[in-house]
Amino acid sequence: MPPPLDTRAAADTPLDAAKPLVIANVTRRFRIGQRIVNALGALSAETAPGLVTGLIGPDGAGKTTLMRLICGLLRADAGSIHVFGVDVRAAPLTVQGMISYMPQRFGLYEDLTVRENLDLYADLQGVPQAARPGRYGELLHMTGLAGFTQRLAGKLSGGMKQKLGLACTLLRPPRLLLLDEPTVGVDPVSRRELWEIVSQLVRGSGMSVLLSTAYLDEAARCDEVLLLHEGQLIGAGKPDDFTQAMAGRSFQARAAGQSKRALQAALAPLPGVTDAVVQGEAVRLILAPEMAPDMLPDNVTLTAVPPRFEDRFVDLLKARNPAAAPAPAAPRAAGAVPAGAGAGAVIEVQNLVKQFGAFRAVDDISFSVRRGEIFGLLGANGAGKSTTFRMLCGLLPASAGRLRVDGFDLRGAAATARGRLGYMAQKFSLYGDLSVIQNLRFFAAAYGLSGAAAAARIGWAVREFDLAPLRDATSRDLPLGFKQRMALACALMHEPDILFLDEPTSGVDPMARREFWQRINALAEAGVTVLVTTHFMEEAEYCDRLVIMAQGRILASGTPEALKQAGRSAAQPNPGMEDAFIALIMADSAKTRESAA
CATH class of the missing domain: 3.30.70 (Alpha-Beta Plaits)
Structure with a gap:
């Protein structure tokens, strides 16, 4: 068991200038509309030097607020934060000279090349011209971007963008590095590469790292963890201590x-x-x-x-919170049949191709999905998953091949087919300036509902997804988990037979993820067909069948258990889903390099 927490203010004892962080009784509140949100409440914690400390907690736990307070971008309402013995409130510029901070949405300039982004951030950070060639070479080698210096940042994959953001953050080597969910939306191969970079920084230079994450397998890779919940510290210690409990x-x-x-x-x-x-x-x-x-x-x-x-x-x-109950089961969609009642294919993909000029994003793929099945599309960033998804939704025309959704050929009846499906986009695609209830009314109208029918479905959404306390809140101000609830409610407004989910839980904490999948499982049991893309390998376990894509092609298909068996080796006799995924992707990459040699 982790040792009991010492919640005494750091001011009661002499400050240790060797400690990267000493946080003492920190409180921070925000006003959102008519509500007062207690983001942090009398939080006290410390971190040790030369370690990766994981900052773990559900959506709204206060992780990002704490990081911004450490950087001096926000000011605490009460309490103190010391970075290597320096008071952030008294000397924010001194502290900012010792740290580097990579926020959740790092500001890369997508119309600039990799090299131009490095130049821009080197200018902003005051890196001397003489020091740049050596530092650039070191960072480009570390991140694997040496061969991409002339590529536009907007043309990089998600994983490469994150690595470029990290390189820009590290142009001036810090004593303390703050990383706010750096692997959100990044495929497992790139996640592992990012962790290797972080480990190299800590082991090689003695840098201290504070890293927040929604992926709990990443928490287990940290040297120590701080667990936050509703602005309170509920646990601190080594990950193994928590696991063995x-x-x-x-x-x-x-x-x-x-x-x-x-x-x-x-x-x-x-x-x-x-x-x-x-x-x-x-x-x-x-x-x-x-x-x-x-x-x-x-x-x-x-x-x-x-x-x-x-x-x-x-x-x-x-x-x-022992009273927390499982999410209520979503009602059966209109027209759906119970799972297993029909074996016919609801989605048929035959020899599908999508060409963008000379680039073939999707390369002659075929698969089918049965009614009431949860079917997964997995792959590294840039594998062609989202392109395939958009073609299946009728949002993008195919260059070649055949696509049928619920019996409709998408070449001739895309609008009719779209009326039978619900779509939840990879990024929060609702209207941030509208309130929750205004978004629900808009999407009800967009799906052709009006009068009593619209009122009934809006009432269902508010009850089913527990949105009543937030019905008048502006959508962009909602925690990510509530944004996800609302996005799913809007996708189900017209009771679709087929549901498309494009990385629906990216960045969402484990509790919200569980609630989400309880609803999806209930829909599948009721006969709704679900097609999902995800980078979260634990989530792939929910699928009945799945395909793994790379470079526009299908590498493997089958049940999660069959794919894990396919990834078995002497080094990995009992691989998890992520191990199997990485093994298949790496084997394909090696084969591609051999054929190119």
Whole structure:
């Protein structure tokens, strides 16, 4: 177990100038409309030098606010923050000279090349001309961008943009590096590369790093973690200490004759069940300490599995809010049939090609999706997933091949087909200047609903997604998890038979992700067909089948369990989904290099 927290103000003891951060009783409030939001409440914490400290917490926990306070971009209402012994409030410029900060949306200039972005940020940071060639060479080598200096930043993949942002942040080597969710929306291969860069910085130069993340597998890679919830510190220590606290409480559950989604829905609300999530063909189950495995229904078979950091994170949050209930099941969509009632293909893709000039973004791919199935499109940034998605939605014409959605050929009936599906875009695509209720009314009208029908569906959305307390809040001011709820509510406004989800949980914390997938599972069980792209490999476990794409082609297809088996090797005898994904992508890259040689 992590040691008890010492919440005394740092002012009570002599400041240690070697400590990167000493945070003492920090409070920060915001006014949003008529509401007062307590972003941080009397928060106290410390970090050790030369380590990667993970800042972990749900949406709205206060992670970004804390980072901005550390940088001196915001001022605390109460308390103090010292960076290497320097008071941020008293000497913000001195502190800013010791740190570098990469925010969630780093300001790359997409119309400038990689080299021009480096030049611009070197000017802003006052890097001497004589020092630039050596520093550029070091950073370009570290990030793998040496061969792309003349490419426009806007033409880089998501992972390459993040690495360029990190290079620009590091032009002036800092003592303390702050990274605010640097891997959001980045594929697993690029995520791993970014972590190798961060590890190299810490191990090679003794730099201290504070990194916030929504991916709890990344939290497990940190040297130490700070867990935030509603502006409070609820835990601090080494990740292994948190993980081992869950020993003996983690299981895989199966039940003969019951689908994994039905089993998850049955187990999640049981007293003594802390967590239940779909994992491959089983349900990963976390039991409360007082819950014995033999207290579960007789038809459930349990297999003990090693605990993971995410188990403890969920356990701590559930302990603070024991009344939290699973998300209500979304009602069955109009026209849908129960899952498994029909084996016919609802989505058919045959020899699909998309050409942009000389560049072939999608290269002769074929697959089909059955009714009531959750089907995943996985791939590295730039693999062609989003292009395929847009063609299936009728938003982009195919260059060649055949596309049928719910029986309609998209070449001749794209508008009719679009009326049968719901679409949730990769980025928050609602209207930020409108309130929650105004967005719901707009999308009801856009889908052709009016009068009593529109009022009924808007009322359903407000109840189903618990939006009543925020109905008059401006949409852009909502926490990411609530933005996601609203986006899904709008996509379901017209009760579609098919739902397209383009990286729907990018950057969303694990609790909001669980709530989201409970709703999606309920829709699939009711017969709604779901096509999803994701970079979050744990999320791929929810899929019945999936394909992995690279360079516009399909590398592999099958169930999550089959793809994990395909990624098995002597080095990885029991690969997870991410291990299998990376193995397949790296093998394809090696084959491409060999053929080009």
